[in-house]
Amino acid sequence: MAELTELQRQLFELQDTKYRDFHSKLMPETDKETVIGIRVPALRKFAKEFGKTPEAEVFLQQLPHYYYEENNLHMMLITGIKDYSKCMEEVQRFLPYIDNWATCDFPEPKCFRKNKEAVLIEVKKWIKSAETYTIRYGIGMLMRLFLDEDFSPEYLEMAAGVQSQEYYVNMMTAWYFATALAKQWDTAVPYIEQHRLSDWVHRKAIQKAVESYRITPEQKEYLKSFRQNRI
Numbered sequence: 001m002a003e004l005t006e007l008q009r010q011l012f013e014l015q016d017t018k019y020r021d022f023h024s025k026l027m028p029e030t031d032k033e034t035v036i037g038i039r040v041p042a043l044r045k046f047a048k049e050f051g052k053t054p055e056a057e058v059f060l061q062q063l064p065h066y067y068y069e070e071n072n073l074h075m076m077l078i079t080g081i082k083d084y085s086k087c088m089e090e091v092q093r094f095l096p097y098i099d100n101w102a103t104c105d106f107p108e109p110k111c112f113r114k115n116k117e118a119v120l121i122e123v124k125k126w127i128k129s130a131e132t133y134t135i136r137y138g139i140g141m142l143m144r145l146f147l148d149e150d151f152s153p154e155y156l157e158m159a160a161g162v163q164s165q166e167y168y169v170n171m172m173t174a175w176y177f178a179t180a181l182a183k184q185w186d187t188a189v190p191y192i193e194q195h196r197l198s199d200w201v202h203r204k205a206i207q208k209a210v211e212s213y214r215i216t217p218e219q220k221e222y223l224k225s226f227r228q229n230r231i
Contacts, residue, residue: 007050007059011069014038014046023102027068029168030100035068043069047076060090064097071103079109087111088122095126098133101168105136108144116150127162135162136172143176147183156180156188160196174201178208181223182215192226203227 004012020037024030038046050056056077065071074094081087087109098104112119119141126138139159146155159176162169177197180188195202206227210220 007055008067008070010046011036011038011067011073014042016042027100027102030068034066038069038072040072043072044076047073047080051077051080063094068100068103071098071100072106075103075106079107081109082111084111084115084118088118092122095134095137096131098137101133101136101171104133104168105140108141112141112145116145119145124158127158132164132166132168135164135166135169139169139172139176143172143179147180151184151187153187156184156191160191163198170198170201171204173197174204174208177201177205178212181205181209181219182212185219189222192223195226 014036016037016039018037019039020032020035023037024032024035027035050059050073060074060077063074065074075098078087078090078094081090091109123138123141123146126134127142129135129138139162142155142159146152156177159173159180162173164170164173174197177188177191181192191197192202192206197205206223209215209223215223
């Protein structure tokens with residue numbers, strides 16, 4: 001690692017080593033040496049001010065980053081971009097550099113909610129990607145933006161069609177179906193009844209749904225009856 005940049009020095013001033021030790025354990029795929037250890041509220045506060053400076057635009061062009069928190073800062077800055085075309089351009093450029101679930105799972109940019117038709121076109125491309133976190137990001141957007149008033153049954157089919165051996169893809173798929181069971185029960189439950197998901201995703205989706213406060217006790221008992229693998 002070369003000498004710290006001015007931005008990196010500022011980030012280290014926010015370091016909480018106990019938080020670094022704790023959070024690193026949640027991201028076994030990430031080298032602990034690349035984790036500074038900054039609590040999200042502190043980083044958000046920093047991002048809010050940093051985003052107002054000319055240096056922020058320069059930073060967005062400097063990929064790849066070394067530290068985990070730099071990636072999180074990058075994602076925070078992107079989510080604050082109000083112009084949809086500019087925001088999507090930055091998302092597309094950054095996606096190949098995402099290397100962990102935590103950065104991947106930041107909330108969607110606010111401008112996405114006002115441009116759902118355009119976002120959906122990109123989601124369909126992302127979930128067909130060969131990159132683990134690009135796929136995960138796509139399924140995450142499908143879950144966050146298209147399970148309520150803009151829901152269509154075809155979106156469940158899209159998520160179910162994702163075939164992967166990657167843990168972080170399959171976990172997001174299970175999360176998606178658990179959320180779908182909470183929000184679109186009648187349309188989603190046949191995927192469990194007919195065992196249309198892989199064994200691992202099937203079991204994990206049921207587990208997460210059963211743990212959800214949004215699923216009724218009766219629904220939970222019904223889902224438990226489908227816990228076994230395919231015969």
